[in-house]
Amino acid sequence: MRRVEHVMGFPVSLRIDDEGDFGAAADEVFAWLRQVDTRFSPFKHGSEVSRYGRGELADGEPSADLREVLGLCERYRAATGGAFDVRLPGRAFDPCAVVKGWSVQRAAGLLAAAGARRFCLNAGGDVVVSGGPWRVGVRHPEQADRVCTVLAVTDAAVATSGRYERGDHILDGRTGRPATGLLSLTVVAPTLTEADATATAAFALGADGPAWAAARPRCEVFAVDAGRSVLRTPGLPVAA
Template sequence: MGTVVSIDLADDLPAATLTAMIDDVCAWLHEVDRRFSTYRDDSEVSRLRRREIEVADCSSDLRHVLEACADLWRATDGYFDAYAGGPLDPSGYVKGWSVEVASARLAKAGSTNHCVNAGGDIRARGLSATGKPWRVGIRHPWEGDKLSWVLALTDCAVATSGTYERGDHVFNPRTGGPARGLRSVTVVGPDLALADAYATAALAMGEPGLAWLAKLAPDGYESAVVTDDGRAFSSAGLPAAV
């Protein structure tokens, strides 16, 4: 998926069991990359884009992703759009969803304390090896060696979407141009797939995304935002570390 994934297991389990868990997660993430990559000509997504296959012929995972993207398009008034850049690109949902599934697989295998980090999209369960919540730093959008916030996470997910690292990769579907107004959007909540998509949608909205993010708090999704002109905002329930 064009990023580095780290898996931190803090369970007191036999080494062989932990190794098997990691092998399973790695196999799953490579499967996701083979199926959903927009950079691989032989991926299922690429074949669908070229109309070599129909939706009805796709895997159940791809059909799920397409349905989820359609639901998010409606829920975000079109700002989360898997077609915003032109051809189908469900990456804004797939990375968070794949890590959420990876965490669920670890939990099913017996891991109650772990943290999976895919390029800043993070799903944490239980406690870290210190016996305390997992600490996650949110990178400062201009100064790479500094942090804007430090979060303390237990049984939740965090996703950040921004323009400071990959440049103009999120588009405003209303204007057709690159997203403007927000430099960094972080969303914390119970499901990484949704947190990832919500962060992308808010970034696409620009400054109106601040009011939209506030409406997500009753559903358990907190947020932290830095605007293009350097202002910082965070919701009241953001799990910031003391």
């Protein structure tokens, strides 16, 4: 089956290659992602994230899901020495860099629980796959109709952070200024939770980001720096 919906501000596509009826599982996946958009969007005044950021939660405590997200945010803030930070001065609390991968990985878990074994869930270009190998193209950071490389990915996830879609939107939390040391950075990891957060955190580190990401457990990296040099780890699963 194939299904595409616009959720959380970007297209989310689902492909399941297994035999059987997975319509109910797909419904559950997209319902979960819509719930995440309602609860965790910093762009919605009444969301849990917005109310938490303003200190307005009725019971004073975040939900279990938000506590999990906050824990991830703190983990990556500490690991980067503050380069990755969802609490920047003069800006609203914004955990989107963690929420996207975390929520899509949980959606993949819903599919697995329903019995799907071979599927691809693509959320705005960040991908989690089951089975494989799946071929995943990495977009060229300066030419939208070209790819830099094609990866062969099995039971893993791929996430890319870059400047080509939203400009200099990733800030270095240590300086408050845009991170400009890289054009794009892609991470392959066992889960999209890890891949997405690692890619964004590494991009915030600038020129030091690829080496930092490569040192993370179970992560492979493909990066293009500001000088247009390509950096990649030896274990990157490049398609033949």
